[in-house]
Amino acid sequence: MSEINNEIESILLNLIRKRMQAMQEGENTKNDLLGLMLESNMRGTDENGQCISGMTIDEVVEECKLFYFAGTETTSILLTWTMVILSMHPEWQDRAREEVLGLFGKNKIEHEGFARLKTVSSVLFT
Template sequence: MVLVPGYRFLPTKLNTSSWKLDKQIRRNLEDLIGRRKGGSVIIDEERKTDEASAHAAAKDLLGLMINAGVSGTRRTGPAPAEISVRDIVEECKTFFFAGKQTTSNLLTWTTVLLATHPEWQERARKEVLQVCGSRDIPSRDQLAKLKTLGMILNETLRLYPPAVATIRRAKTDVHLGSYNIPQGTELLIPIMALHHDTRLWGADAAQFNPGRFVEGVARAARHPMAFIPFGMGARMCIGQNLALTEARLTMALILQRFSFRPSPSYIHAPTVLMLLYPQYGAPILFRPLSSCGFHPGTVS
């Protein structure tokens, strides 16, 4: 994949579709926020609204953001500025796409890769059955012991990161390598390009090889910051640990119960529409292990 500067501003078919989708999502969120604002209960001195009612109106994240900064909703200290509708929309988009769609994409690509690499699927299944058993829901401690599955998830994130790039803005003038970066300059960090760079990952950078993570993330490449699917620094994805835990648990449950392979109709065509996803879907054929004559108790 080649990132062309300014490409995201061109009215291509893909960009037009992305813009249309973004407008639709924004409009739906604004409508939802408007309805919630109209029905929300706010404490003020004149209306003497019951505090318990106000608390009930703000019991979820959206309600908390709507009521944040409104006079009277804080017992002590100065009230912060009210969050604008635009800011609430952006926060909702962040929580939805970063908290749900990215994990969904990780599970999709992991399933595709294990379906097309049955040897790694069997290695992961053997580990899951040894550590977690054949039917029990894995505990947190058991999930932490699934080293092979962790390597597979990391390799999936390397090959198919949810975000192909991220943007950072220089807070001060900075000297970066041979470049002078003025304050306020926006820098695009090409995550996808970094993850596929043969200078960092070796000649097999385009190949699925979870074994490269056997000594951990820091030693997987020739530079410790070559692997950044969740970003880096102070603005690193806050949901990284949750996303990886969800993915480990879901994949462990699938491996306990099913074998799977790609459907003959599967077409490998990764594409970007906000996130990196399979353009033609990911049809996978699942088969219960019990119907394969597989007996988990015999695994050694």
């Protein structure tokens, strides 16, 4: 377990280093959580000129791990319960399948098409 943790931390630290370098070169990185956390570290003073301390790099790494694993667990549980409920209600399973096949056919599912999946959305988010 320690070896896996070290590998994950190494990957995250590499990602953080690359992102910090991009920030120092002036790239806009405020469009995601990692960018916002690192941006808070780069600010040294608040509006009143008082020194503020942001998150340490270790804290950023821990937050990244937390969000990743919590998100994975949440998604896993959502999909498991969706399958259970659909097996209990095969008519909804058929409706969702027909909707997906009607919209995408045998083509690769495109991200933009998800917004048009009304039945699938109601199954997953209600």
